[in-house]
Structures are given as C-alpha cells and as structure tokens.
Amino acid sequence: xxxxxxxxxxxxxxxxxxxxxxxxxxxxxxxxxxxxxxxxxxxxxxxxxxxxxxxxxxxxxxxxxxxxxxxxxxxxxxxxxxxxxxxxxxxxxxxxxxxxxxxxxxxxxxxxxxxxxxxxxxxxxxxxxxxxxxxxxxxxxxxxxxxxxxxxxxxxxxxxxxx
Amino acid sequence: xxxxxxxxxxxxxxxxxxxxxxxxxxxxxxxxxxxxxxxxxxxxxxxxxxxxxxxxxxxxxxxxxxxxxxxxxxxxxxxxxxxxxxxxxxxxxxxxxxxxxxxxxxxxxxxxxxxxxxxxxxxxxxxxxxxxxxxxxxxxxxxxxxxxxxxxxxxxxxxxxxxxxxxxxxxxxxxxxxxxxxxxxxxxxxxxxxxxxxxxxxxxxxxxxxxxxxxxxxxxxxxxxxxxxxxxxxxxxxxxxxxxxxxxxxxxxxxxxxxxxxxxxxxxxxxxxxxxxxxxxxxxxxx
Numbered sequence: 001x002x003x004x005x006x007x008x009x010x011x012x013x014x015x016x017x018x019x020x021x022x023x024x025x026x027x028x029x030x031x032x033x034x035x036x037x038x039x040x041x042x043x044x045x046x047x048x049x050x051x052x053x054x055x056x057x058x059x060x061x062x063x064x065x066x067x068x069x070x071x072x073x074x075x076x077x078x079x080x081x082x083x084x085x086x087x088x089x090x091x092x093x094x095x096x097x098x099x100x101x102x103x104x105x106x107x108x109x110x111x112x113x114x115x116x117x118x119x120x121x122x123x124x125x126x127x128x129x130x131x132x133x134x135x136x137x138x139x140x141x142x143x144x145x146x147x148x149x150x151x152x153x154x155x156x157x158x159x160x161x162x163x
Numbered sequence: 164x165x166x167x168x169x170x171x172x173x174x175x176x177x178x179x180x181x182x183x184x185x186x187x188x189x190x191x192x193x194x195x196x197x198x199x200x201x202x203x204x205x206x207x208x209x210x211x212x213x214x215x216x217x218x219x220x221x222x223x224x225x226x227x228x229x230x231x232x233x234x235x236x237x238x239x240x241x242x243x244x245x246x247x248x249x250x251x252x253x254x255x256x257x258x259x260x261x262x263x264x265x266x267x268x269x270x271x272x273x274x275x276x277x278x279x280x281x282x283x284x285x286x287x288x289x290x291x292x293x294x295x296x297x298x299x300x301x302x303x304x305x306x307x308x309x310x311x312x313x314x315x316x317x318x319x320x321x322x323x324x325x326x327x328x329x330x331x332x333x334x335x336x337x338x339x340x341x342x343x344x345x346x347x348x349x350x351x352x353x354x355x356x357x358x359x360x361x362x363x364x365x366x367x368x369x370x371x372x373x374x375x376x377x378x379x380x381x382x383x384x385x386x387x388x389x390x391x392x393x394x395x396x397x398x399x400x401x402x403x404x405x406x407x408x409x410x411x412x413x414x415x416x417x418x419x420x421x422x423x424x425x426x427x428x429x430x431x432x433x434x435x436x437x438x439x440x441x442x443x444x445x446x447x448x449x450x
Contacts, residue, residue, distance in 0.1 A: 062359070072353040076360045079368065102356055142389075146361040147349045151383040152292035152322035 007032050010108060014055055016083055016132055024125050031114035037101040043084065050087030050095045052109045056080055059105035064098040076143070077102065083136050088112025180416045183222045183267030184208050186243060188260045194246060194328050198293065199258040200234065203243040206265065210241035214275035215300035216379075216407060216435045221245060222267030223260070227253040230412040230430070232297035233271060237304060243268065246296035246328065272416070274435040276301040276379050276405060278308075285313035285371040287399075289390045291320050291362050291382020295328045297407050297434075298381050306342065315342040316369045320362025320386070323348050324355050343370055362386065363393040373398030381407040388445055391438045404438040 008029040011017045017025060035054070037043050043054065043061060061084055063076045075097065078084055084107070087095050093112065119126030186203035193199050205211065211219075213233050222228040229251070235244025249255040260266060278301055286305055290298050305315055317336065321327045327346065337344040345365040347358035358365065362382070376399050380390045387406045394404050410422035410429040417431030425444045427436075 064353070074351045074353065074355065074359040076364075077347075077358045079358075081367065143361045143364055146363075146385070146389060149385065150322065150349070151385050152320075152326065152349065 007034070007108065010057070011055075015081060016055060016136075020128055024128065027118050027122075027125065028110070028115065028129075031111045031118065032108050033111075035107050035109040037105040037107075039101055039103050039105075041101050043099040043101060043105070043107075044095045046095055046098050048095050050085060050093045051112050053083060053085035053088050053112060054107040054109050056082050056084055057106045057108065059107075060102040061105055062100045062102050064100055066098070072098075075147075076140070083133075086133055086137055088116075089130070089133055180269060180272070181414070183220070183228075183269045185265050186268045188262050188264045188266065189242070190262060191258075191260060195326050197250075198246060198248045198328065200244060200246045201257065201260060201266075202235070203245070203266070203268070205241065205243070211243055211268070211271060212240045213237055213271035213300075215278055215304050216276040216297055217271040217273050218297070218412075218434060219243070219245065219268050219270030219272065220412075221247075221253075221257060222269070223253055223256040224265075224267060226256045228267070228269075229253040229257070230272075231257075232407070232434075234296040234299045235303075237300050238307060246293070246299075248293050272430055274432065276407075276435055277377070278304045281377040282308075282311040283313070283375075284403075285316070285376040287316045287318065287369060287371055287376055287378040287394070289318045289362060289378060289380045289382070289394075291386035291390070292322065292326065293328070294380075294382030294386070294407070295319055298379055299329065299332075301379055302336070306336070306339075309341055313375060314371045316371055317342065317344045318362055318365040318369060319344070319346045320365070320382070321346075321348050323350050324357070345369065361389070363389055366393050366397060376403065378404045380404060384409070384445065391442070395438075401439040401442060402437050405435055406438055406441065407434045408436055408441065409434065 008025050011025050011029055046065065056078055058080055061078045062074050064072050064074050066072050084099055087093060115129065119129055185206040187206055188201055189204050190202040191199055215237055218230050218232045220228050221231050231245045231247055233243065234246040235242060247254050247257045249258045288298050288302060302317065305312055333344060333346060336342055345358065345368055347360050347362055347365055348355065349361060351359045378394050378399055380387050391404050391406065395401060408424065408429050410424055412430045413419045413421040417428040422429040425447065
C-alpha cells in the first residue's frame with residue numbers, strides 16, 4: 001500500500017498524467033511497478049510481445065532497428081520524462097523496434113493488459129489514456145516525417161545564404 | 164512586450180556597397196565533408212565592423228559572387244570568418260581557396276540578431292544544419308556579455324554526427340556552467356551516444372521562461388517553421404522569435420529584386436525578421 005501510494009505520487013507529478021483525477025491515478029498505479037535497466041541492456045526487443053509501456057524517470061533510451069548490411073540504426077532517443085512504448089495499445093501487441101538503455105535507466109513500467117482492462121471497464125479512463133497516447137503518437141509521427149524530409153541533407157535549390 | 168526588437172538594417176551605412184574590397188585567406192578549415200570555414204584578413208581596409216546575423220557578398224575573381232552569412236566574432240573586426248557549404252560553383256571555389264589566396268568582399272549587409280534588445284531576457288538559440296554559422300556571432304556576443312542575459316540555451320540539430328559544425332566549440336560551450344547546450348542528429352549509428360531526433364524534440368528539455376524569452380532560429384525554412392511553431396506552443400510570443408531568411412541575393416542592396424519576399428527584400432529588410440512579420444509569407448508557395 002505504501003509503495004502503491006508513492007507510485008501514485010510519482011504519477012501525479014508526471015506531465016503525462018497531468019490533470020488525471022485522483023481515483024484514476026490510483027487505478028493506474030495498481031498496474032505500475034518500478035524498474036531499472038543497466039546501460040547497454042535491452043528494455044524490449046523487436047517482434048517480442050508488447051506487454052508494457054514505460055515512463056522514463058532517469059537515464060536515456062535508444063530506439064533502434066537492425067538493418068542487414070547497415071547494422072544498428074538509432075531512430076530516436078528518449079530521456080527523463082518521456083514515454084516509451086505504445087505497441088501495447090495496438091493489436092497484435094508486438095514491439096516494432098528495439099529499445100536499449102544508453103545509460104542506467106530508472107522507469108515506471110505499466111502492465112499493458114492491466115491498463116487495457118481498466119480502460120475497457122471505464123471508457124472515460126480509456127479516453128483519457130488513449131488521448132494522451134494519441135498526442136504522443138502524433139508528435140512522434142511529426143518528428144519522423146521531419147527526419148524523413150532529410151531537411152539538412154537535401155541539395156538546396158539555390159545558393160543558400162547559410163552555406 | 165509585443166513590439167519587435169529588431170535592429171534596422173545597416174546596409175545604408177556600408178560605404179560603396181557595390182565595390183568589393185580585397186581580403187586574403189589566412190586559414191581554411193574543413194568543418195565537415197562539404198563545409199569549410201575561411202578566415203580572412205583585410206588588404207584594403209582596417210577591417211569590417213559587423214553585427215551578428217549580417218552577411219557579405221563573397222567574390223571569387225573570374226567565377227562569381229555569393230551571399231554568405233558572417234560566422235565570426237563581431238568583437239574581432241580585423242578577422243572576417245565565413246562558413247561555406249560547397250553547393251555550387253562559387254561556393255565550391257570558395258572552399259578550394261588556400262592560405263594566401265585573395266577574394267573580394269562586399270558588405271556587411273542586412274539586419275541583425277537583436278542581441279542588445281534581448282538583454283534581460285532568457286535567450287534560446289535554435290540552429291539546424293549550416294544554420295549554426297549565422298548564429299555563431301550572436302552566440303559569441305551572448306557569451307561575452309553573459310551577465311546581461313537570463314538563461315542561455317543552444318539547441319542544435321544536424322543531419323548526422325559527421326555533419327556537426329564547430330564540434331570543439333560546442334564541447335567548450337557545453338562545458339560552461341552558465342549555458343545549456345543540447346545537440347541532436349536526425350540519423351545515427353550505434354556509435355553515437357547523443358540525442359537522435361529532430362531539433363524541436365530538444366525543446367522540452369530546455370530551461371527557459373517562455374514569457375521572458377527571445378529566440379533566434381536559423382536553418383532550413385521548414386525547420387524554422389516547425390521550430391517557431393514549437394516555441395509558440397511552449398509560450399514564446401511570435402514577436403520575440405527571430406528567423407534568418409534565405410533567398411537568392413544578387414545585389415544585396417535592394418535594387419535587383421532577386422530576393423523579393425512579398426513586400427520585403429531579404430537583403431535589405433532582412434535576413435533577420437521576427438516571426439510575426441513573416442509567418443503569413445512563409446505559407447505562400449509562390450514566394
């Protein structure tokens with residue numbers, strides 16, 4: 001109970017859960033646990049069942065994919081305050097990428113099935129959780145699109161002032 | 164504060180703006196695989212006083228002339244520094260100059276980053292790619308007058324780790340206790356332990372008070388648009404977000420019209436504009 005209480009306090013302080021009513025924080029805390037990963041260890045691997053998502057409290061995480069003949073490519077890095085993982089939301093609930101701890105990482109891990117069940121029981125909670133994740137997914141999509149544009153690498157159409 | 168802090172362009176103060184003066188290459192430094200920095204000393208004058216954000220027309224005799232932002236220290240007018248990305252015949256020829264070679268220089272032209280008017284504010288400097296070069300004079304000024312500003316934040320995004328400019332300086336700035344420096348790249352292999360992601364993803368980590376912040380942004384136009392949007396979402400007023408615009412400049416004194424951008428000329432009224440002034444123009448494709 002004491003541990004659960006402190007988890008709830010941690011959730012209340014996190015921007016991701018800002019504005020969520022106390023009873024909901026209580027419910028979500030019931031699905032959470034504290035975890036830590038040593039530098040270099042994998043938090044999850046591509047293709048594995050996506051059973052959890054994480055709120056990073058400390059440290060840095062690299063989202064990676066391994067390409068034949070190119071080796072490992074880092075797609076994005078995440079740090080303190082960031083949310084890691086949303087494949088637990090979307091069937092078939094499998095991780096799309098590797099997530100590797102670049103440093104010691106401390107995080108809160110949330111059981112995906114537990115959260116989904118609570119959301120199914122209470123659609124208002126479901127809306128709150130899904131709208132928060134929708135925002136994160138949209139931000140990541142936006143960032144990925146900008147990366148795809150290769151805006152620094154493309155040959156300028158004209159002699160640039162800044163070149 | 165809602166009015167612009169922008170210093171009016173000082174092109175009118177440039178004597179004989181169409182006549183180049185001769186400058187000798189003191190040093191050429193290779194910054195990246197396609198970018199070099201030229202350090203120049205004057206042959207015809209005592210030097211060139213300039214303001215951070217202004218640009219010069221650099222002339223390779225017999226080949227042509229291009230507009231390039233000044234990337235050196237405004238406190239050292241006897242040393243002109245330009246960082247050049249080799250993208251065309253003139254810029255490639257500039258990067259091929261060696262110590263002792265002579266080039267022509269016209270300038271300085273255009274408006275400046277409002278460094279004096281930003282005193283008392285937090286300052287966020289956001290650079291993308293080669294856009295760090297026109298911001299470097301402003302960074303020098305901010306650091307030399309550190310006590311005049313609140314929090315200083317430099318957010319810099321590049322394509323890959325090998326495209327990062329001024330790596331040694333970045334490391335030095337990062338080592339200071341009075342400036343926050345965050346660097347990210349769009350693409351990286353496993354050997355890179357820094358941030359990966361677009362430059363706007365660094366904003367949530369930046370420490371500044373949005374209501375008391377002035378932002379200087381320079382990079383590809385699309386990066387500046389998204390950076391301005393992200394800064395405004397964070398609460399920075401559009402009048403206090405400054406961009407350095409690019410267009411094809413020829414005369415640099417507002418006569419030829421090559422760099423017309425709606426109702427303004429980039430060379431004469433810019434290149435530095437506050438976002439409130441150019442936000443609508445940035446959405447017009449024909450411009």
